[in-house]
Amino acid sequence: MEELRTMAFRDILERCEDNENFLKLMEEHQDAMTVWADVFAYWMEEKNGTIAALAAYCKVTRNTARQWKQKIPTKREQVVGIGMYWGFQLEQINRLLTRNAKYPALYVKNPEDAIFIYLIHNKKDYSMYEFYMEEYRKMQEEKEPEQKHLDGTEEKTFELNAALLEVMGDQEFKKFLEEHMEVFEGRNRKLYKFLEEYFKLEERNINSLVDDEKLKNAYNNAFSHLKRKGIVPRRNLLIAMGIHLTMPVEDINRMLELAGMEALCPKDRIESAVIFVLEDLYLNDSVLFSDAGRKLTAGLEELIDRCCPDIVWNEEACSFQNIEDVLVQKKKSGAPDIEKFYEEGELESVADYVKRRIRELELREPEEDLELFLQLL
Structure with missing residues (x-):
C-alpha cells in the first residue's frame, strides 16, 4: 500500500507545471516527506531503545550514537547495525538502507553484505561481522580469484541469495564464502x-x-x-x-x-x-x-x-541551444565572444x-x- 501511495505521489509530482504547483504539492504533503530523524525517533521509542544500549551494540561511542538522532550515519554498516539492534528482518533493513538512509540495499554478491545477510537471517549478533570479515580476508590471501569469473555473471543474483538463505551454521557459511569468492570479486560490475x-x-x-x-x-x-x-x-x-x-x-x-x-x-x-x-x-x-x-x-x-x-542555456532565447548555434547568432549580432557570455552568466x-x-x-x-x-x- 505504501509503495502504491509513493507511485501515485510520483505521478502527481511529474505532472507539476511550474514552481508554484510544485511548492504547493510539497506543502500539502509535508507530513509524507521522509526524514531520518523522525524514523530514528519512532523506532527507538517503538523498540524501547536507549542511546547507551545502541552504542554498545554497534561498538561506537555514545556521542556517535547520539548524533544518529539527527544525522544519517556516515558508514553504511552502522545503518545495518541500527536495524539489527531494532530486531529488523532483512527486508526491513534493506528498506531502512534504501528509503531512509539513501544507501544501497544489501547485495549478496558483496562479501561484506553476504555476511550481514547471513547474520540477519540467522538472528546473530552484529559484533560477529568483524569475525567473518577476518575469515574472508584469510581466504583471499590463500586463494587468487579466477579471471574468468570477474564479471560476476556465473551465478544469478536471486539464485545466490536463495542459496545463502539456506545456509545453516558457521562452518557451512565459511564454505559458502570460499566457494563464491570469484563471484564476490566481480561485484557491482x-x-x-x-x-x-x-x-x-x-x-x-x-x-x-x-x-x-x-x-x-x-x-x-x-x-x-x-x-x-x-x-x-x-x-x-x-x-x-x-x-x-x-x-x-x-x-x-x-x-x-x-x-x-x-x-x-x-x-x-x-x-x-x-x-x-x-x-x-x-x-x-x-x-x-x-x-x-x-x-x-x-x-x-x-x-x-x-x-x-555542448548544450547551454541561452538566456535571450529562454531555452537550451547548441553552443555553436548560439555563437553563430552572437557573431551575426556583433555580440561579445563566448567567454563574455559565461562571465555574464547567460x-x-x-x-x-x-x-x-x-x-x-x-x-x-x-x-x-x-x-x-x-x-x-
Whole structure:
C-alpha cells in the first residue's frame, strides 16, 4: 500500500507545471516527506531503545550514537547495525538502507553484505561481522580469484541469495564464502559497465563532467573505487553524475537500480525537486537529454552522434541551444565572444540549470544537506 501511495505521489509530482504547483504539492504533503530523524525517533521509542544500549551494540561511542538522532550515519554498516539492534528482518533493513538512509540495499554478491545477510537471517549478533570479515580476508590471501569469473555473471543474483538463505551454521557459511569468492570479486560490475557504456555513447569521460578540481577528484575517486573494488558511490554523487550526463529521470532510476538503490524518491524533498526540474525540462526540451540509456537497453552497439552536443542555456532565447548555434547568432549580432557570455552568466550547462532551479524553489530542507548535494553539480 505504501509503495502504491509513493507511485501515485510520483505521478502527481511529474505532472507539476511550474514552481508554484510544485511548492504547493510539497506543502500539502509535508507530513509524507521522509526524514531520518523522525524514523530514528519512532523506532527507538517503538523498540524501547536507549542511546547507551545502541552504542554498545554497534561498538561506537555514545556521542556517535547520539548524533544518529539527527544525522544519517556516515558508514553504511552502522545503518545495518541500527536495524539489527531494532530486531529488523532483512527486508526491513534493506528498506531502512534504501528509503531512509539513501544507501544501497544489501547485495549478496558483496562479501561484506553476504555476511550481514547471513547474520540477519540467522538472528546473530552484529559484533560477529568483524569475525567473518577476518575469515574472508584469510581466504583471499590463500586463494587468487579466477579471471574468468570477474564479471560476476556465473551465478544469478536471486539464485545466490536463495542459496545463502539456506545456509545453516558457521562452518557451512565459511564454505559458502570460499566457494563464491570469484563471484564476490566481480561485484557491482553491472553498474560500472552501465556507466562506462554511457560515457562511451556520450563520447565523454569522467574528467569531462566538472571543471572544479576538488569535485573532479571526488568523481574520479568514486568511479575508480567502483571499477577496482566494486564500491558503489554515495547516492547523491550518483544522482549528480546522472544529471551531468544529461540522463532523463528514467535513466537515473535505472542507474540507481543497478546500484541496489531505490528510484528517485518523491518523498525526499531534494529528490522530488530533481524529479520536478528534470521532468519539466524534458517536457520542454527533450532533445537535450541523452538517449544513451535507450541505446543500452536496446542493445545497440553502434555509436550514434548526439543531436545536441555542448548544450547551454541561452538566456535571450529562454531555452537550451547548441553552443555553436548560439555563437553563430552572437557573431551575426556583433555580440561579445563566448567567454563574455559565461562571465555574464547567460549560458549554463544542464547541471547548472538544475542547480539554479532547485535554489529558486527554496526547499524546506536542512541547508547543510541541500548545499552538500548542490555542490556536486
